[in-house]
Amino acid sequence: MVSKSEILKILQKEPEKYWKVDLFEREGFKRKVCPVCGKGFWSIEEREHCPDPECGEEYGFIGNQIAKKMSYIEVWKKMEEFFVKNGHASIPRYPVLARWRDDIYYNIASIVDFQRFDNGVMVFEYPANPLIIPQVCLRFNDILNVGVTGRHFTAFVMPGQHAFNYPKEGYWKNETIELNFRFLTEVLKIPKEKLVYVEDLWAMPDFSALGPYIETFSLGLELSNSGFMYFTWKDGLKELPMKVVDVGWGLERLAWFSNATLTAYDAVFGDVIDKFLKKAGINVDNEVFEEYSKLSGKLNIEDVVDFKAARKEIIEKLKIDEKEFVEKIEKIQAMYAILDHTRALAFAISDGGLPSNSGAGYFLRVILRRALNLIEKFGFNVDLGEIAVWHADYLRPIFPELKQNENEIVTVINAEKKKFEESKNRNKRIIEANYGKSLSTEELVKLYETYGISPEELGLESTKEFYDILNKKHVASIREKKESIEIEPIETTTLYYEPVFEFEAKVLKVKENYVILDKTHFFPRQGGQECDRGFINDCEVEEVIKIGKTVLHKVKNCNLKEGEIVKCKVDKERRMILSRHHSATHIVNYAARKIIGNWVWQAGSNVDVDKARLDITHFENLSEDEIEKIENLANEIVENDLPIEVNVMSRVEAEKKYGFRIYQGGAIPERNVRIVKIGEEVEACSGTHNMLKSTKEIGNILILGTKRIQDGVVRIEFCSGDVALNYLREKEKILKEVAEKLGVREDEVIEASKKLFEEWKKERKRLGK
Ligand SMILES: [Zn+2]
Numbered sequence: 001m002v003s004k005s006e007i008l009k010i011l012q013k014e015p016e017k018y019w020k021v022d023l024f025e026r027e028g029f030k031r032k033v034c035p036v037c038g039k040g041f042w043s044i045e046e047r048e049h050c051p052d053p054e055c056g057e058e059y060g061f062i063g064n065q066i067a068k069k070m071s072y073i074e075v076w077k078k079m080e081e082f083f084v085k086n087g088h089a090s091i092p093r094y095p096v097l098a099r100w101r102d103d104i105y106y107n108i109a110s111i112v113d114f115q116r117f118d119n120g121v122m123v124f125e126y127p128a129n130p131l132i133i134p135q136v137c138l139r140f141n142d143i144l145n146v147g148v149t150g151r152h153f154t155a156f157v158m159p160g161q162h163a164f165n166y167p168k169e170g171y172w173k174n175e176t177i178e179l180n181f182r183f184l185t186e187v188l189k190i191p192k193e194k195l196v197y198v199e200d201l202w203a204m205p206d207f208s209a210l211g212p213y214i215e216t217f218s219l220g221l222e223l224s225n226s227g228f229m230y231f232t233w234k235d236g237l238k239e240l241p242m243k244v245v246d247v248g249w250g251l252e253r254l255a256w257f258s259n260a261t262l263t264a265y266d267a268v269f270g271d272v273i274d275k276f277l278k279k280a281g282i283n284v285d286n287e288v289f290e291e292y293s294k295l296s297g298k299l300n301i302e303d304v305v306d307f308k309a310a311r312k313e314i315i316e317k318l319k320i321d322e323k324e325f326v327e328k329i330e331k332i333q334a335m336y337a338i339l340d341h342t343r344a345l346a347f348a349i350s351d352g353g354l355p356s357n358s359g360a361g362y363f364l365r366v367i368l369r370r371a372l373n374l375i376e377k378f379g380f381n382v383d384l385g386e387i388a389v390w391h392a393d394y395l396r397p398i399f400p401e402l403k404q405n406e407n408e409i410v411t412v413i414n415a416e417k418k419k420f421e422e423s424k425n426r427n428k429r430i431i432e433a434n435y436g437k438s439l440s441t442e443e444l445v446k447l448y449e450t451y452g453i454s455p456e457e458l459g460l461e462s463t464k465e466f467y468d469i470l471n472k473k474h475v476a477s478i479r480e481k482k483e484s485i486e487i488e489p490i491e492t493t494t495l496y497y498e499p500v501f502e503f504e505a506k507v508l509k510v511k512e513n514y515v516i517l518d519k520t521h522f523f524p525r526q527g528g529q530e531c532d533r534g535f536i537n538d539c540e541v542e543e544v545i546k547i548g549k550t551v552l553h554k555v556k557n558c559n560l561k562e563g564e565i566v567k568c569k570v571d572k573e574r575r576m577i578l579s580r581h582h583s584a585t586h587i588v589n590y591a592a593r594k595i596i597g598n599w600v601w602q603a604g605s606n607v608d609v610d611k612a613r614l615d616i617t618h619f620e621n622l623s624e625d626e627i628e629k630i631e632n633l634a635n636e637i638v639e640n641d642l643p644i645e646v647n648v649m650s651r652v653e654a655e656k657k658y659g660f661r662i663y664q665g666g667a668i669p670e671r672n673v674r675i676v677k678i679g680e681e682v683e684a685c686s687g688t689h690n691m692l693k694s695t696k697e698i699g700n701i702l703i704l705g706t707k708r709i710q711d712g713v714v715r716i717e718f719c720s721g722d723v724a725l726n727y728l729r730e731k732e733k734i735l736k737e738v739a740e741k742l743g744v745r746e747d748e749v750i751e752a753s754k755k756l757f758e759e760w761k762k763e764r765k766r767l768g769k
């Protein structure tokens with residue numbers, strides 16, 4: 001396979017063609033090649049090397065304010081205003097949990113918002129063109145750098161400037177760099193002599209799309225990356241018919257540059273820093289911290305593997321002692337890290353994320369516990385929930401949803417805090433046995449995974465390697481692909497959404513007990529709904545599955561011949577019960593979210609004829625009171641006889657209209673989705689909901705029980721209509737029998753059995769057992 005640097009070399013043969021834009025000529029930017037890295041760059045001022053710190057450039061903006069001073073909030077507001085004025089639609093941010101994708105958990109770049117899969121091929125779907133969006137992204141690969149380097153965050157805002165589908169729509173290089181230049185010089189008021197544009201290559205990891213990259217630098221800080229999807233690689237460069245502009249800005253960086261503060265955190269967290277300092281009683285020694293900041297910039301901590309050595313070096317250079325280092329530097333670093341982690345948690349929880357010990361919630365728990373450990377280590381008199389509220393207040397002009405979901409954010413953080421305390425008590429012995437021991441990274445990872453014990457609790461420090469291993473195991477890995485049976489790809493015409501239960505079809509293929517028909521009304525198991533049953537001629541259908549576009553009917557005693565026309569009969573009663581239970585699932589999901597909180601999300605479901613089960617994300621089991629409330633609300637929806645509407649629409653339209661809650665059952669790998677609307681609950685779903693017209697047809701919903709099935713997941717079992725009625729009748733029969741046996745009325749059974757139990761206990765004692 002070709003490498004990125006090889007492709008870059010091909011483009012570098014014609015720099016004028018790939019990177020030069022009209023503006024460079026007009027404004028007097030001259031091209032030079034960096035003697036260190038070999039990349040081309042464009043600047044007005046004479047310079048030796050490119051502006052990348054790796055090629056020798058130093059941060060020249062700290063304490064040197066050359067741009068207009070604006071707050072973090074103001075920078076976005078001005079940016080939005082500028083791009084809207086220049087023909088862009090301003091789009092609200094997408095969730096930080098990338099629910100529309102099944103290959104990543106978190107949103108890592110603004111372009112992710114618009115990338116979708118269509119039968120395995122990446123396509124772009126966008127609600128407007130061109131557009132600008134303040135996308136919040138989460139990245140957990142540099143946790144240890146957060147708070148230390150002055151520029152690393154786990155949560156950051158990447159304002160995305162995107163234009164799609166050039167040359168049919170959108171715009172291309174000239175317009176992109178023109179807007180870039182004008183925003184920086186007219187709005188941020190950076191003198192044009194201080195701007196440098198660097199030539200690089202933008203590429204998807206698999207080289208399905210790639211093209212020139214123009215990075216904008218000023219005084220050593222990278223302010224934006226303009227990527228141009230120009231080519232695809234197939235034994236050489238092939239031009240893409242549709243070209244896409246992907247500009248990622250760094251809001252944290254723009255605010256830092258604009259304020260020329262010692263760290264980006266000082267410019268980004270606003271008054272939250274002052275509130276923290278006051279509450280925690282920290283006095284900042286500006287002089288020492290400034291000295292330190294300069295040093296840390298030069299030391300380039302990003303590349304420093306050995307933190308201990310780096311720390312020793314800093315202590316020597318600053319001529320302070322260990323105690324002063326902790327007081328004047330480490331405390332401030334810890335504060336920055338706590339503020340960053342809390343902000344990331346606030347966004348994630350507001351978007352329905354929940355810390356847990358696996359999957360998407362994994363790293364939320366890691367940063368939450370890291371923040372709690374830091375608070376404890378330095379004895380700060382602060383509370384994580386309170387800090388989240390400060391962030392919500394400060395960010396309100398851009399992200400009002402944090403304020404709206406404030407209670408939920410605090411509830412989840414407090415629940416996690418409680419769990420952490422409990423696990424600490426539970427693990428006391430293990431912690432004591434391992435405290436201060438020199439453990440290998442593997443051993444530390446194992447302790448964290450098995451007991452949730454972090455290295456800090458053992459008096460050790462987490463290393464980059466420790467977090468890298470966790471990252472690889474839990475977040476970076478692509479979700480497991482489902483196994484599939486090997487079968488010829490014969491497309492079946494699927495007719496199961498039509499209310500037809502008897503039909504004729506032609507047998508196309510018979511393989512052992514599996515039969516493929518040219519068309520079918522049998523609903524295959526999908527979207528959590530169990531499959532239909534019935535007969536093909538006199539062969540009983542016991543299972544129906546769908547692989548790709550092929551529907552397979554598994555039959556008993558198969559005597560069917562390829563090519564013959566068969567009579568098929570779908571068990572209608574079974575289908576109707578499944579349809580009722582499935583619609584009840586959507587309603588219970590909705591009711592649970594309304595009663596419990598925003599973080600309730602479908603983690604799985606199974607719809608069968610005797611009962612249905614829904615797994616929801618929640619941090620503890622449900623109380624009797626909560627179960628009753630959920631059941632009541634669900635039945636209210638049934639009684640209100642709301643219409644059940646099913647519509648097929650494009651994915652982009654559905655997202656625009658209903659948001660990302662539609663992906664309760666996971667991402668949909670096709671351009672068109674079936675949208676099921678039951679009252680306020682809207683989900684993309686392939687179930688047979690259209691068998692029912694309105695909620696009354698579901699019948700009353702009865703919750704049979706709930707249990708916590710794993711950390712962060714609660715299972716609710718329920719049934720509805722006749723199934724519920726039969727269930728209650730069975731129970732009543734049992735009650736009647738018990739009452740008869742006890743010789744009391746039915747309403748006296750509880751008292752009578754209590755009495756019986758007491759007597760039995762006494763009797764046992766008497767017998768000395
Ligand atoms: Zn260079």
Ligand SMILES: [Zn+2]
Nearest residue numbers: 582685686687
């Ligand atoms: Zn459904």
